[in-house]
Amino acid sequence: GQNIDQPTEMTATEGAIVQINCTYQTSGFNGLFWYQQHAGEAPTFLSYNVLDGLEEKGRFSSFLSRSKGYSYLLLKELQMKDSASYLCAVRDLALSGGYNKLIFGAGTRLAVHP
Amino acid sequence: EAQVTQNPRYLITVTGKKLTVTCSQNMNHEYMSWYRQDPGLGLRQIYYSMNVEVTDKGDVPEGYKVSRKEKRNFPLILESPSPNQTSLYFCASSSAGGGEQFFGPGTRLTVL
Numbered sequence: 001g002q003n004i005d006q007p008t009e010m011t012a013t014e015g016a017i018v019q020i021n022c023t024y025q026t027s028g029f030n031g032l033f034w035y036q037q038h039a040g041e042a043p044t045f046l047s048y049n050v051l052d053g054l055e056e057k058g059r060f061s062s063f064l065s066r067s068k069g070y071s072y073l074l075l076k077e078l079q080m081k082d083s084a085s086y087l088c089a090v091r092d093l094a095l096s097g098g099y100n101k102l103i104f105g106a107g108t109r110l111a112v113h114p
Numbered sequence: 115e116a117q118v119t120q121n122p123r124y125l126i127t128v129t130g131k132k133l134t135v136t137c138s139q140n141m142n143h144e145y146m147s148w149y150r151q152d153p154g155l156g157l158r159q160i161y162y163s164m165n166v167e168v169t170d171k172g173d174v175p176e177g178y179k180v181s182r183k184e185k186r187n188f189p190l191i192l193e194s195p196s197p198n199q200t201s202l203y204f205c206a207s208s209s210a211g212g213g214e215q216f217f218g219p220g221t222r223l224t225v226l
Contacts, residue, residue: 008154033214035215041219042204043217045214045216048214087157089157099162099170099212100210100212102212102215104149104157106154106155107156
């Protein structure tokens with residue numbers, strides 16, 4: 001079956017570093033996305049990993065280990081505006097019909113405190 | 115500006131009264147999807163479309179219909195809404211199946 005797990009909530013202090021983990025089980029892994037979603041707003045794209053390793057993009061980095069079914073999103077120099085939900089989503093290769101499905105985790109709500 | 119638009123943004127209705135939520139994208143994307151988002155459950159796909167006149171069910175299609183008569187538009191139809199369809203709905207488009215999703219602003223629907 002398909003399953004994506006991430007912590008429900010996390011808290012961190014302004015200026016600190018936080019790591020949000022995501023573990024997944026899918027039948028045909030073909031990439032992993034991280035999205036940021038502020039309360040009441042649409043998700044916005046943060047990063048995409050398809051190969052093992054670390055992808056760095058400014059204050060945000062994302063890591064993938066395909067053999068372990070594991071990814072993390074690393075947020076450095078936290079700012080108050082980083083308070084949001086972070087969604088892990090896995091791209092699953094089509095079993096048939098040519099459509100590669102995107103499966104979302106329930107999201108991790110991050111609260112950044114002064 | 116590249117964008118996905120949805121209307122209405124907020125809707126309160128009553129059980130059984132048919133409604134349509136419109137979705138339009140200006141990025142010439144072939145793929146479009148509808149998701150619903152409920153607390154603790156994350157985003158769940160309702161329907162998707164791979165191109166004009168090509169649609170298929172997602173994970174939670176019961177009680178919903180869609181159509182794709184033009185590439186830019188992908189309306190979501192609730193023929194007979196029920197209270198369990200109270201949710202936050204997002205339309206999204208992408209250039210590839212399961213690719214980076216560009217989301218609309220969301221429609222918050224309440225069915226009484």
